[in-house]
Amino acid sequence: MDIHSQAKHFSSQRPQSVHRNDVATLVELATTIRESGGLPALVTSEEGRREAGRVTEYCVGGPSANPRTAAHVRIALPGVRFTAAEPDSLLPFVVGGRAFRRRPGEEQFALLARVRPAASAAPVFILAGQTALDNLGAARYLMANWRRLRKTYGKRNFCLVLGLREPSTFGADHVHLVADVSASAFTAIAGAPGPDHERRHEPETAGAALDSSHHD
DSSP, rough: EEEEEOOOTOOSSSSSOHHHHHHHHHHHHHHHHHTTTTTTTEGGGGGGOOOTTTTTTEEEEEETTTTTHHHHHOOOEEEEEEEEOTTTTTOOETTTTTOOOOOOTTTTEEEEEEEEESSOOOOOEEESSSSSHHHHHHHHHHHHHHHHHHHHTSSOOOOOOEEEEEEHHHTTTEEEEEEHHHHHHHHTTTOOOGGGGGGGGGOOOOOOBBBBOOOO
């Protein structure tokens, strides 16, 4: 069974509210999972208290909207920092020492990562965009490029920064790879606080293995 741990609508006061672009993201992921022989299960951020690594998980939304994303980033991606979401902010995230700031409507970014809680565990795919539209772009990129990702990275973990070009005109259709930031993402930022257990399972640099039956 595959889990979608989804983000709530950031601007909504209703805990079960989901942005329409995140709904589209979940539909695309669920369709692909079913076509691969999997059985998708939708789990909201409010219901996300499930053990990681038992089933393949797709965690949609940034840390401000999805507490499960925040937990995965803290534990598995010590070199990544997201800023607090505020109205009209550029919503930058930092990988290593490099900041990715959106230019609203012109270029926006998403983080796409694959990690494992342990070497023998099922993978977690993190799709953390600066907006819900960027989450959708990350999902489309993953679905369209999984064969190339498998060929490039094998079974190693990976962390990529994706960019959406002219999203105000093209939506989530024009998504490109900005950078492979795996080396920086899996390395703790010097001087940054964090519990020792955050680096207990240091992942191999880079990688996603996805086959015809399911995403490893």
